[in-house]
Amino acid sequence: MRNPSRSYIFCTSSRLPTDNAVKFNIWKSIDSVMPANLPPQYIEAEKEYRLAKNTPDKIKALEAMLTIIPKHKGTDKLRGQLRRKISKLKGEVRKKHVSSKKGQIYSIEKEGAAQVVLVGSANVGKSEILSRVTKASPEVADYPFTTRRPLAGMMRFENIQIQLVDTPPVAAGYTEPWVFSIMRNADGLLLVVNLHADPLEELESTFEALKKSKILPVGKMQDDKLNQGLVFKRTLILCNKSDLDGSYEVYEVLKDLYGEDFPVVSMSAKEGINLDEVKRHTFDMLDIIRVCTKVPGKPVDMDSPFVLKRGRTIQDLAERIHKDFVRKFRYAKIWGAEKYKGQMVHKDYVLRDGDIIEFHI
Ligand SMILES: Nc1nc2c(ncn2[C@@H]2O[C@H](COP(=O)(O)OP(=O)(O)OP(=O)(O)O)[C@@H](O)[C@H]2O)c(=O)[nH]1
Ligand SMILES: [Mg+2]
Structure with a gap:
């Protein structure tokens, strides 16, 4: 039974004034039952969504709407619809990415003391890290699948240079084989997760995708070697976006769960937090x-x-x-x-x- 004190607009008629008719169409595509007491920021974000000219911008606006919308029973349905819409649009971006890049193969020649690959789900900040610790200028953006090809940069650690390679995101079924070839060939992996998203899910899905490609990330105690077709890769887990609220607690949980098997470092590429630690751990990982x-x-x-x-x-x-x-x-x-x-x-x-x-x- 609905709370009688809450007022709802039921979008059941297209006989509305022009402006409302436009809104009706938007709502119809996202929602058929709209709680009326949404904050003005939500209306603004919804406007952004309406005006968005491309799918990444649409995703951005929908994600903003999802963040702004108050969380209570009356908004359950709308939030569910927003999530489904976001996931559908992300799926479209992935499909486009795969079909547009089919057939291309990339590799990166090793330079410097060692080659380390930035690996992880979409939007975790791999490219931002590359841009902060090397002189490379990758594209950084708050929508998924920004990176489409590998890009290398040299990271100075004291008196040596370590080569870092940024790669497209790892997502089941959407990552091309050459991305895994680059990882297999590297001296180590920097597995990046976003403390402000769902890092456990990101880690597990990345591990899963790597395993399917016969790559087994390992922590401090094992050497790279071949075993039953598996390539063991020394790996450091980088918990990025530590500048955002609530990230410390999430980092503690990750450290509890993975700290025995891997070095786990909290950092913020954007705010430049712990970059020296990242460099030191990368060097230590390389042995x-x-x-x-x-x-x-x-x-x-x-x-x-x-x-x-x-x-x-x-x-x-x-x-x-x-x-x-x-x-x-x-x-x-x-x-x-x-x-x-x-x-x-x-x-x-x-x-x-x-x-x-x-x-x-
Ligand atoms: N607050 C905060 N935002 C960050 C940080 N690092 C990256 N970002 C932001 O997160 C978004 C995604 O960053 P990218 O570096 O493009 O992420 P990516 O992992 O390369 O994404 P894909 O190329 O799609 O795989 C951008 O808006 C960055 O500015 C951080 O430490 N803190
Ligand atoms: Mg990127």
């Missing part, structure tokens, strides 16, 4: 070390380190410099973690991040 070499009697050039996988030795470093060099050098000296201040070290010495090595021939 690489930076080693500088030094010529006897000369200062060290700290700005161009060799980048090696953790666990590599002096011998591996010598091979990297030149294949003949391994045979040529007689001994090496090391400056590094506090106990080393120019001591001689054996070629089997396992290098650590920040070591400085001086080869003697």
Whole structure:
């Protein structure tokens, strides 16, 4: 039984004054029963919807209407209709995206110390992150499927550059195979979720889509390897949009659920919150070390380190410099973690991040 004190407009007749007739058509497409006491902002957003010239703008206006509309029993039906309309329009955008890009294949050549791919659902802020931590200028917009092709940028972390690759969103059935090929080929993944949307759903659907493409995101403890056709990819979970209300509580829940298996970092690309943490965690995830070499009697050039996988030795470093060099050098000296201040070290010495090595021939 309806609350008798609430007044409703029943749009049952098209014999209305012109302006109302226009409204009637809009309402008819969204709703047949409209609560009368909607705030003025809702009417404004509805006007935006009416005037929208393309589907992304329509989605934007409908989402605004959904945010503004008061949440009570009297608006249940209208909210349901708005959600269905949004989901239908998003479906249209996806279909258009798939049909317009069919057949195109992209790949990104590796550059810098490592290549890391930004992965996630639509609108989570992948492109915004790329634009904030590199000099790349991707298109950033508040509607889904803005990014259609990969775009790379270099992210500086202390004395190295890490390549970041922005990709189109991962959505079941709508992501083209080349997007997964880029992920498979990369050294790690930054899985981005939106703390202000439904990050659990986003994470699970992204995991699901990756699994279908034989990619298994893993946390700190495992190395990339092939196993029964699955590619294990080191992954860092980035919880973006931490600047928005209520995001801290959501982040805490995500950390509880996923923190044991993955590093989980809260950040805001837009407000520049925690960007240094993101860079540090990205570096840690890659499991690489930076080693500088030094010529006897000369200062060290700290700005161009060799980048090696953790666990590599002096011998591996010598091979990297030149294949003949391994045979040529007689001994090496090391400056590094506090106990080393120019001591001689054996070629089997396992290098650590920040070591400085001086080869003697
Ligand atoms: N408040 C807030 N908004 C953000 C943040 N990061 C991104 N946004 C906004 O979220 C919207 C989507 O950002 P994009 O970077 O285009 O998202 P995307 O994940 O690349 O989206 P697709 O390309 O469609 O997959 C834009 O309006 C951004 O300005 C953030 O940290 N805080
Ligand atoms: Mg994008």
